Each structure stands twice: as C-alpha cells, then as structure tokens.
Amino acid sequence: MQTLHRRTLLALGASALALAACNGGGGAAVTTEDMTMGDANAKVTVVEYASLSCGHCAEWNKTVFPAFKAKYIDTGKVRYVFREFITAPPQLAVAGTLMARCAGKDNYFKVIDAVFHGQEEIFRTGDIRGVLLPIAQSAGLSEEAFMACVSDEKAINALNDKVQKYATEAKIEGTPTFFFNDDKYGNGLTMAQIDEAYAKALAKVK
Secondary structure, X not given: OEEOOHHHHHOHHHHHHHHOOOOOOOOOXXXXXXXXEEOOOOOEEEEEEEEOOOHHHHHHHHHOHHHHHHHHHOOOOEEXXXXXXXXXXXXXXXXXXXXXXXXXXXXXXXXXXXXXXXXXXXXXXXXXXXXXXXXXXXXXXXXXXXXXXXXXXXXXXXXXXXXXXXXXXXXXXXXOEEEEOOEEEEOOOOHHHHHHHHHHHHHHHO
16 A cells, blocks of 8 residues: 655645646646446445555556456446545656546546556656656647646645545545445455455445
8 A cells, every 4th residue: 555645745736737847737627526437326335545656556456446347337236436646756646637637537537547557657767748648648638738737726726635635534544545335445455355345335235
C-alpha cells in the first residue's frame, strides 16, 4: 500500500501547474462526481480509493481488476466506485486524474487503465507529459485541450478538497483502500479475499 504524506497534498497545485507552466489554464469545467461502473441498484457497493501514481494500485488494476470486473461488475452484483487519491509523485496523480475527467464519462475508465499501464514507463523515463499526451489524444483531447486540462486551477483545487475530505472522513491513509459497503480493507485484495468480502457485505443486507 502506498501511503499519503501531508506534503503531497500541499504540492497538488504547484505540481500540476508545473506540468503546463507555459499554459494559462482555465480549461473546460471538470466534473467532481463519483465515477462508477455496474448496476446502480446492486446490493453491494465497492469503493476503491486509488492513486494513479501508486505502484500497488497499478498492479492491482492490471492483475486483479479484470477478473473482479467480469465476476462482479459486469454481472450486476456490484456497483463499483473509483475515487481518485493523490500519492507521490503528485505530478502524475494530479495530471492523470484531471486528464481522465476531461476525457468525459465514456472515456474515463479507459484513460485510468491506460495511465496505470503507462506508469512503469513514466517511472523509468520521468517523462509524464510524453506518456500522458498520447493517451489524452486517443481519448479525443487535442494537445491544447490536454494542457489546459492539467493546468486548470479550479479543478486542481476541487481535487485537493476531495482528497482532504477522503483523508478526514473515510480515514484514507494509503492506496489502494477498498470499502465493501461499510467494511474497509487495505492493500490490493486477491480474488479470494474479494469473494470473502463480497459475501460478508451481502450477508449484512439480506
């Protein structure tokens, strides 16, 4: 699990703005609503708090999430909610999050997945912009729209407020963290652990 440091939160605005330092910002309004998959009326809601700069989150997304999605989300058993968190390096987490939201609801989860898959290259090369821009373009954002998106101060402040709220109200201290209805779990869950957590949550609502 990747942990959150207070200085990471304080670096939110400056880090994303530095990615597009020559751009004035002020892109289109970015929604802050929860991004979800699955049946809205499912008896079990699974909320994942994850950061796009978290290596553990990327690994879970690549190795466990596809099976979890097929077994629980696609079958209507779970309503899945992805809530963005920020861990170091904040430049990647912030820019990736804003880009995914600027891409729109239909592309949001595709962009999230692409950023997780590009994370290793970013860590190896240090080239955040070089990896994120092609992802943005594949989701229909021009280079100009991408730059405006990741330097949108209003959106950055809104994201910062959300992360502060999650850290305080849900007591999120690291990523990934999962909630199966009201039951909280840390670290990247295996499918066997997911099965147990789902059964426990379902039993409480029957």
